[in-house]
Structure formats: C-alpha cells, structure tokens
C-alpha cells in the first residue's frame with residue numbers, strides 16, 4: 491500500500507502545521523483514498539514550535555501569568571508532551587519583541603525573567619527535559635532575568651540583587667546559585683537557537699540585534715561591555731567560558747545564560763523536532779513525504795523545516811520522493827535539490843493580493859496536493 495507522510499511547518503499568519511498537514515492530506519486522499527497517511531506537524535525551533543509539538547504528540551498547552559520584558563504581567567503559553575515529562579517553550583512567548591514598540595523599547599531594562607518563570611512552571615509540573623526555542627527577543631540581558639526567576643542571585647558590590655535589564659550587568663560583582671530551584675539539577679535543557687552569533691564583539695548580541703530592540707550606537711557599546719563583564723563573572727563564579735560560543739548571543743545572550751545556569755546543549759531546532767516526533771521511524775517505509783513552509787527559498791537550507799525533513803527522510807529511505815509545497819517560492823531554490831528535496835511547488839494559483847492568498851491557503855493547498863498526487867499516480 492502507498493504510504494504518504496505529511497510533515498510540513500506552519501504557514502506564518504495563515505495555518506498551523508497541523509492544519510497544513512490536514513489540507514495536504516485531503517488533497518492526496520482524493521487520488522489515493524486507500525493510502526496509509528501519517529500527519530506529522532513539524533517546526534524548526536522558531537514560532538509555532540510549541541503548537542506543532544503539542545499537536546504532533548497530543549500534548550497539552552499550559553497558560554501561565556509571567557513577567558513580560560518591560561516588567562508587567564502577561565499571559566504566556568508553553569507545551570507539555572510525553573506525559574508531562576517534556577516541556578516545549580518559545581522564549582518569545584514571555585520575552586519577545588512583540589511586547590515593545592518604538593516608545594517603550596529599551597534594552598537597558600528589558601528582562602528575560604518571564605522566560606525563567608515559564609521554565610520554573612514546567613519544572614514544578616514535573617518536566618525533566620525542556621526544549622526551548624530562543625530568538626525574536628526584546629531583551630539584551632544575557633539571560634540574567636531568566637536565571638533570577640530560577641533563584642540565582644546576581645549581586646552588586648553591596649550584595650544587593652541586580653534590577654532587570656542588560657545595563658545592570660555592568661554592576662555584577664558576584665553570582666550565588668545556592669537558592670536555585672533544586673530540581674534544576676535533574677533537568678536537561680535542549681536549546682534551539684535561531685542564530686549562531688557569539689555573546690559579544692562585532693558579531694555579538696548587542697551589535698547585531700541590539701538596534702532592532704531600540705539600542706542606539708552608544709547603548710550598543712555599553713551593552714556589549716556589560717555582557718562581556720557578565721561573561722567574565724560567569725567564567726569566574728560558574729566555571730563556564732561562554733563569550734565566543736556559537737549561539738551564546740542568541741535572544742540577547744539568553745543562549746549564554748541557559749548554557750551557564752542549566753544542564754543544557756544547543757542543537758538544530760528541526761533536528762530536535764525530528765527526534766521528538768520520531769519522524770525517521772515514520773518515513774522509513776514511506777513512498778512520498780510532503781513537507782513545506784510559508785516561504786521557501788535558498789535560505790531554507792540553513793536549518794529550516796523542509797531541509798530537516800528531507801535530510802531525515804533520505805538518511806533512512808533514499809528511495810522516497812520528497813516534495814515541498816510553499817505559499818511563496820523565492821530565489822535559488824535549485825540549491826535545495828541536492829539536499830534532498832526532489833521537487834518544489836507553490837500553492838498560490840495566480841497573481842493575487844497576499845491577504846487573499848493567505849485566506850485561501852487551505853483550499854489552495856488541497857488543490858495543488860491533489861494535482862501532485864494525480865501526477866504521481868499517472869507516472870507509477
């Protein structure tokens with residue numbers, strides 16, 4: 491029997507990954523009603539990762555009141571899967587750039603405290619592994635707020651707790667971890683970072699991502715020095731030398747903070763999702779694997795979902811046909827063929843307003859999926 495696996499990412503501002511998979515499934519089922527279908531919502535550690543993993547694994551969404559980057563209360567969500575043993579968190583839920591605007595943005599004071607509160611909530615509910623997608627942040631605090639929410643004391647010369655924000659790190663004199671959540675010792679943190687920048691320097695968090703969070707040139711210099719000082723104290727007090735580690739500069743240095751204060755490792759986001767959804771097992775006897783994302787172009791090769799799905803499939807089943815369907819197909823997609831995607835299609839039927847294309851995505855995806863299935867059937 492024909493086996494067809496539908497393993498797309500979400501289409502941003504349009505459909506969740508589960509909804510995309512369902513639309514593809516419906517289109518293929520018109521031509522192959524008897525086929526063995528497996529829908530696997532996918533993600534790459536970015537926006538939508540919590541929803542995709544919760545959908546793929548029949549998990550649960552948890553809502554918590556936490557501190558937003560500006561210090562106000564907000565509601566944020568994370569996921570629990572595998573009977574609550576694994577939590578899935580997107581840091582932007584609590585500490586993302588959507589919380590600031592041109593009037594309120596100020597990376598001197600924005601904090602990752604809320605991300606720490608989400609981690610704490612998950613641990614208190616029994617999670618032993620935390621998958622955390624980092625990026626899209628409003629912060630430049632090196633994950634200091636996150637560490638404080640988990641009980642670390644970041645003290646100044648007078649032994650006073652540092653206030654929120656990246657600028658305060660300049661005053662850091664001592665780190666005391668004795669009051670940190672004891673359960674942290676048995677928790678593994680798996681970090682999916684959106685970039686590989688180091689913590690400091692010209693390619694570091696402050697220089698590259700500070701301006702988008704409201705840092706002027708002068709602020710960038712100050713924040714970079716503050717993070718460098720923070721890195722020195724992390725090295726001295728926790729024995730972790732993180733300043734130039736790839737990904738340490740992600741999410742305003744939250745990468746460094748997680749590596750310093752938790753038992754953690756950085757991995758490619760899509761590889762994490764491939765593992766937790768058992769994708770390789772599901773595709774190993776598949777005839778056709780369909781993946782996709784809202785916009786596909788040569789940049790997809792830098793760790794986006796379709797390439798992760800294609801590589802995972804070809805590693806265990808080189809004979810399978812891997813097809814990608816996207817809303818928009820951009821430049822140099824030929825760079826994706828040697829990486830395992832056999833053919834790429836757009837689901838947009840013609841020149842039209844973006845809003846219309848977004849509105850019709852479900853219908854259009856079904857249509858193109860049916861057409862692809864008809865072609866496959868005809869050539870078999």
Ligand SMILES: O=C(O)[C@H](O)CO
Pocket residue numbers: 624625626627628684685699739740741742
């Ligand atoms: O949050 C940020 O600073 C950017 O997305 C890079 O991680």
